[in-house]
Amino acid sequence: MKELNERTKKVLCAIIQSYIDLNVPVGSFMVKRRFSFGLSPATIRSTMAGLENLGYLTQPHTSAGRIPTMMGYRYYVDSLLMKNNMNINSVLLHKLYKRLRGIQKNLNVMVIETSRTLSFYSNCIGIVTPPKAEEKVLKHIKLIKYEKNRALSILISEDGTVNNNVVNLDSPYTQSQLRKIANYLNDSFAGLTMLEIKKRIAYQLSREKQACDRLISNALIICKELIIWESDNMLLEGLTGASNLPDFVDIKQIKEVLKTIEDKKLMLKLLSEVDYSKGIQVFVDLGSIIPSMKKMSMVISPYTDNKNARGTMGIIGPARMNYKQLIPIVDHTARALTQVLSET
Amino acid sequence: MKELNERTKKVLCAIIQSYIDLNVPVGSFMVKRRFSFGLSPATIRSTMAGLENLGYLTQPHTSAGRIPTMMGYRYYVDSLLMKNNMNINSVLLHKLYKRLRGIQKNLNVMVIETSRTLSFYSNCIGIVTPPKAEEKVLKHIKLIKYEKNRALSILISEDGTVNNNVVNLDSPYTQSQLRKIANYLNDSFAGLTMLEIKKRIAYQLSREKQACDRLISNALIICKELIIWESDNMLLEGLTGASNLPDFVDIKQIKEVLKTIEDKKLMLKLLSEVDYSKGIQVFVDLGSIIPSMKKMSMVISPYTDNKNARGTMGIIGPARMNYKQLIPIVDHTARALTQVLSET
DNA sequence: AATAGCACTCTATACGTAGGAGTGCTAATA
């Protein structure tokens, strides 16, 4: 891939910016009118022809202007991130922080509210994954007698999330037996991540099937069940807002996207592979990963509570989205969320 | 409103059934072809003209067949319910019961799964409201020390639902103090509905502001906070399926519906006013209640656990939906859910 | 190397026409 010369770069970015702004194939005259770098339409035309050959632009038909290819968007976004010449309205920024700060400090509520916020300010689909279940650190387990052969378990994590679940027992236990089981589990596992706990349980159960105490082996089995139940999840908000975008005129596309989102599995898989170390990331053309997401992009950023909890949050919208505005919005929302969560 | 004569009824229902089946304005020849009651097209035409005058049918334009008005659907559905000549595939019925029976007996999961089931078998939007929070009967409250000034509360209802919530305390309490508070609350309120508890708390707090024990008054305040938090909710599934219906060609309509559904408030209000005593109910033309739901209908039925819990469940779809199939589906799903919940 | 000029291409829009489905009215019929 040869490096583009300065002028070619400029023309490419001008075209993409115009297309993002106007949603219409942009021709040589349009570029000249909107960005008066002293070039004649003819010159711009030949540059455009070059960019088309290189694969950055394409024509819907012979006598139309150019529109960006996915490769074009990729280039555009990368050069934006490089130059970092994006701007965010300071009033909006203030509102963003205020809104997140106003929420009660309950992680579950926080996650919902963040996805709403993202959707609200971006007019895209807001997406937030709570901290990964496997990485959560166990703080405390509590077991309460519930029905004859069942116990209510309460699982408190270091990050403040609480999960409850009904576990089935092999035989009736008294409340004091349940307390003993809970004590054992707390002594053994508090402070460890769910992943570590899972591993240890598997090890202990395999090692001494017969040797150990019935109470203990039952405790292990209960705990195993508990942890399995703690599955990953994800929250999406703002289908309405997103569907108002001019790009969603294609009803087939909208249905496809709805379907994928309702399915969640694919999205979760994709999100689980996001690289936490990288900061903000832009996936231009989700279609190459999830077929139904053709011509869609995702801007995503990690967040943490500065302890163990790490999650991802961002937006999904048309590849033609206004990156210049939206990348900073996602970025600042992630910072704001991290900050608020760290204050606990 | 004059009663229609037998033949006119027949023609009206034939036209509506045809329109539901084919989604095309139906003319006199069509009726003759599909339903050979010995009438000539000319006769059918004059009957149709009469029905149009009465407001049951309408013409998209002068030289087209007739389509039903909302009043027409109303008449059609009422006569269906009256004659009760609806049929349900017994294989489908079997699957329906099997599916609901296969779910673990956790009310929350049950509700999600029911709305999925409804959506799956109807290709409409499935809608289920969990039992009304106010009508829930308190079984047991448990308080656990959580952080300095906070306690984790676990609220178990008779119907098996568990809610947890973090309550803020005015000052630090020890675990044993919390236990005392919980005991007091259990002694006072277990077995009452949330609504009753709310009333009693309001009464007690107002009656003896100074007289009573600090612990008790705190207990009351905590409990109040808990109960307020228990708000009504609703679950919707199957936007994808519904959007595949041929009626949803209008993108504007689909967006309007999405918006309303995302909002939830209007829907909840509507559902809270459903008459439990009536069994299955059909709202033809939701548009008259919720403007964005033009030309949509709702088939809805109550369910119970044969104790205190009562909720509503049903489907939302185009006014042109196949009532003959879908009314029995909703009906049987409600019966199945009631049966499964009653088995606990 | 950049530009002006020009012929060419393709789309979107409007318009006109023909075909067809369905009606309402009227007169004939059982």
Added chain:
DNA sequence: TATTAGCACTCCTACGTATAGAGTGCTATT
């Protein structure tokens, strides 16, 4: 008197044609 056949009429839809406009690529010129 209720029903029906016949017929003129209406209106939608599909399809073909014509036209304006936007934008291009190529070529000759600066």
